[in-house]
Amino acid sequence: MSANASLLNVKEIMQILPHRYPFLLVDKVIEVDLEKGRIVAQKNLTINEAFFQGHFPEAPIMPGVLIIEALAQAGGVLVYLKANEKTSKIAVLMNIKEAKFRSPVRPGDVLKLVCEGIHFSAKGGKINALAYIDDKIAAQAEMGFALVDKGNI
Structure with missing residues (x-):
C-alpha cells in the first residue's frame, strides 16, 4: 500500500481484524498514510x-469502553498495515494510557477515529488515538499493540 490516501471497506477491514458483529466497530477506513x-x-x-x-434507554450514549474499542480496532489496522504482515499476524491491544472521555456519543453521530503512530516495530506499535464527533473530541488515549500469530489467539 502506498503512502497515498487509500480506502478500506468493511470487507477489507474484516480481512485484517478478527472482529465480527456486534463487535466490529469500524465501518470504513477513509484515509491511510503509512x-x-x-x-x-x-x-x-x-x-x-x-x-x-441499555445504555441509557432514556438518553442513549455510546459506552466509553466501546469508543476505546473502536479506536483500538482502527489502531490495530494501522499497526497491521505498517508491519506489512499479510497473512500470519494480527495486532492485539496490549495497553491503554491516558484515556479521557470528553463528549457523549449519541445515535446518529459519525464517530471519526484518528490514529497516529508514536512508534512501530516488527513486534507491534504504539499510537495516539482520538475519536471525534464533527470537530469535537469525544475520547482520546494512547495505546500499545503487539503483533501475534493468529493461531496464538
Whole structure:
C-alpha cells in the first residue's frame, strides 16, 4: 500500500481484524498514510446499535469502553498495515494510557477515529488515538499493540 490516501471497506477491514458483529466497530477506513503512520476510520452510529438499548434507554450514549474499542480496532489496522504482515499476524491491544472521555456519543453521530503512530516495530506499535464527533473530541488515549500469530489467539 502506498503512502497515498487509500480506502478500506468493511470487507477489507474484516480481512485484517478478527472482529465480527456486534463487535466490529469500524465501518470504513477513509484515509491511510503509512509514511506518516496515520489512519482515519469511521463508525456510523444508529439507534439500532444493541448497546443503545441499555445504555441509557432514556438518553442513549455510546459506552466509553466501546469508543476505546473502536479506536483500538482502527489502531490495530494501522499497526497491521505498517508491519506489512499479510497473512500470519494480527495486532492485539496490549495497553491503554491516558484515556479521557470528553463528549457523549449519541445515535446518529459519525464517530471519526484518528490514529497516529508514536512508534512501530516488527513486534507491534504504539499510537495516539482520538475519536471525534464533527470537530469535537469525544475520547482520546494512547495505546500499545503487539503483533501475534493468529493461531496464538
